[in-house]
Amino acid sequence: MGKENPKQHQPSLHESTHSLKGTFIAVMLLGIFILVAWFGFYALFLSR
Amino acid sequence: MATNQLPLAKKDARLYMAFMYVTYTALLVGGLMGLLQTLARSGKYTLPFNINYYTILTVHGVILGLVLTTFFIIGFQFSLMEKTVGISDKQRKVAWLSFWVMVTGTIMAAITILIGEASVLYTFYAPLRAHPAFYFGLAFVIIGSWIAAFVNFRQLYVWKKAHKGQKSPLLAFMVTINMLMWFIATIGVATSVIIQFIPWSLGYAETINVLLSRTLFWYFGHPLVYFWLLPAYMAWYAIIPKIIGGKLFSDPLARLAFILLLLFSIPVGFHHQLTEPGIDPTWKFIQVVLTFMVIIPSLMTAFSIFATFEITGRKKGYKSLFGWFKKLPWKDVRFLAPFIGMAAFIPGGAGGIVNASHQMNALVHNTIWITGHFHLTAATTVILTFFGITYWLVPHLTGRRLTPRLNKLGIIQTFVWTVGMTIMSGAMHIQGLLGGPRRSNFSEYAGGEQVATWINYQIAQTVGGTILFIGILLMVYIFIQLTFFAPRGVEEFPIAEEEKNAEPTPKILENWYLWIGITIALILFAYTIPVFDILKHSPPGSPPFDWPIGRG
Numbered sequence A: 001m002g003k004e005n006p007k008q009h010q011p012s013l014h015e016s017t018h019s020l021k022g023t024f025i026a027v028m029l030l031g032i033f034i035l036v037a038w039f040g041f042y043a044l045f046l047s048r
Numbered sequence B: 001m002a003t004n005q006l007p008l009a010k011k012d013a014r015l016y017m018a019f020m021y022v023t024y025t026a027l028l029v030g031g032l033m034g035l036l037q038t039l040a041r042s043g044k045y046t047l048p049f050n051i052n053y054y055t056i057l058t059v060h061g062v063i064l065g066l067v068l069t070t071f072f073i074i075g076f077q078f079s080l081m082e083k084t085v086g087i088s089d090k091q092r093k094v095a096w097l098s099f100w101v102m103v104t105g106t107i108m109a110a111i112t113i114l115i116g117e118a119s120v121l122y123t124f125y126a127p128l129r130a131h132p133a134f135y136f137g138l139a140f141v142i143i144g145s146w147i148a149a150f151v152n153f154r155q156l157y158v159w160k161k162a163h164k165g166q167k168s169p170l171l172a173f174m175v176t177i178n179m180l181m182w183f184i185a186t187i188g189v190a191t192s193v194i195i196q197f198i199p200w201s202l203g204y205a206e207t208i209n210v211l212l213s214r215t216l217f218w219y220f221g222h223p224l225v226y227f228w229l230l231p232a233y234m235a236w237y238a239i240i241p242k243i244i245g246g247k248l249f250s251d252p253l254a255r256l257a258f259i260l261l262l263l264f265s266i267p268v269g270f271h272h273q274l275t276e277p278g279i280d281p282t283w284k285f286i287q288v289v290l291t292f293m294v295i296i297p298s299l300m301t302a303f304s305i306f307a308t309f310e311i312t313g314r315k316k317g318y319k320s321l322f323g324w325f326k327k328l329p330w331k332d333v334r335f336l337a338p339f340i341g342m343a344a345f346i347p348g349g350a351g352g353i354v355n356a357s358h359q360m361n362a363l364v365h366n367t368i369w370i371t372g373h374f375h376l377t378a379a380t381t382v383i384l385t386f387f388g389i390t391y392w393l394v395p396h397l398t399g400r401r402l403t404p405r406l407n408k409l410g411i412i413q414t415f416v417w418t419v420g421m422t423i424m425s426g427a428m429h430i431q432g433l434l435g436g437p438r439r440s441n442f443s444e445y446a447g448g449e450q451v452a453t454w455i456n457y458q459i460a461q462t463v464g465g466t467i468l469f470i471g472i473l474l475m476v477y478i479f480i481q482l483t484f485f486a487p488r489g490v491e492e493f494p495i496a497e498e499e500k501n502a503e504p505t506p507k508i509l510e511n512w513y514l515w516i517g518i519t520i521a522l523i524l525f526a527y528t529i530p531v532f533d534i535l536k537h538s539p540p541g542s543p544p545f546d547w548p549i550g551r552g
Helices: A019-046 B008-042 B053-084 B090-113 B134-164 B170-202 B211-237 B251-263 B279-293 B297-317 B333-358 B360-362 B368-397 B404-433 B457-485 B512-537
Strands: none
Touching: A019 B297, A019 B333, A019 B360, B008 B053, B008 B368, B008 B457, B053 B090, B053 B134, B053 B170, B053 B211, B053 B368, B090 B297, B134 B170, B134 B404, B170 B211, B170 B297, B170 B512, B211 B251, B211 B297, B211 B333, B211 B368, B211 B512, B251 B279, B251 B297, B279 B297, B279 B333, B279 B360, B279 B512, B297 B333, B297 B512, B333 B360, B333 B368, B333 B404, B360 B404, B368 B404, B368 B457, B404 B457
């Protein structure tokens, strides 16, 4: 086995990042908020 | 190039502070007008000295929507350019020229409005006619901002020549995108002002094509709101991470978001004209689709911000799902004020999607819901971020420090603003859904039943407006302290760095020919046929109207 190239083994940002579970949940909640708001106002439009 | 810790040279700081003086003078004057408006609309207060409601409404919109924003943005962006790519003596001189041209235009427009010769609101819709000096003043403000744009372009160009093969600094790239968008967008309103309004207001042209003037205004009017928003995004992407002790989340993501905003901010003006009878619905539909494309970079931004917060918190050792959120620097006003701005953009953005949806636009068009909407987006998201920038930018420029006392006062200011705006903007949204009109002075409209449901919301707006004015006084006080009285010292100019092992940024993101080409192609696609239709099929033009509002 030859000498390892340290550059190859330096983890890239995406390998080394910490968990982004909180971010995932936060953006999903944001998406749900936008959809609920949109359909809510659409219902108001239909009811008038 | 100056480093982040070292203060800028006095001659540079003086230039950027000049823009800040105009900004905070505008805040005080424009804010006072806003207070008077909400008082007048409560129906319990008559404006003194026979002041016309529409005069103060115009001052409020022009001074805050056009003057404050443009001066703050250009001053802030100049400071970003100097910190990242530098400024030469010649560039500084031309930058001063841009400042004075803009000031001249502002004074011309302001005097014309204040003497009651331009009560045409900040949208200056034809056929309302203002005194020609108002339009000349606006033209000068735009020309001054173009000079600033070309100085910025030159700054980046000189840096790129000296750093062949290197990617441009992120903030310099963002400033260039914003000024490109501004330049392309203002060509529309400048064309309308120079070719339509000025000859018509001088009496050389008897009539004006109203539909064309409104179309050219909104070709500019929507990117205008992104011109306000992008500097806030610059702070969110590239400054806030530094303030919270983190790193840039992703340089390529930030650049791509800005490119998408450049592409999709301009060919979308028809979503402000959905009730306009003279435009083919097919083209309205196409522009609505393009408008919805802007949601993509907005959500990319939201994702990036959450991720920055989470990664920074996890690096500090917080393991639970949202533990990182609790530990953000809530007591640092440089973070808190922009954070509340970000939070306000969630309902603000959701409301924007409602406004741009054709059917639901019928629900809210020309109601005070719209006013509530842009007081959330512009007057909360953007302005609180600008305040957040002020807390470190001004002391950095004046060689002073943001003391714990001023920081605390800033936190109080942020809460006052949040409470005032929640009440005022909330009441505007609800009253809008009940059919309450925007723009108009207090009226009982001959005692209609529906009208009776509005008054309590108008009084709530007075309460909110009064609280906001207290917030303005506080902010102006903090600005004066940071400028003249805070203790001498060094305040950091926070610019976030990339992770050492960050993925490289693809070169295509800096291919200006490509992105400008696509921007122009999209504009030509979205506007060529409808504008030809407008020119060919418009009804006869309108003579000017000076009454009931306009001149005198």
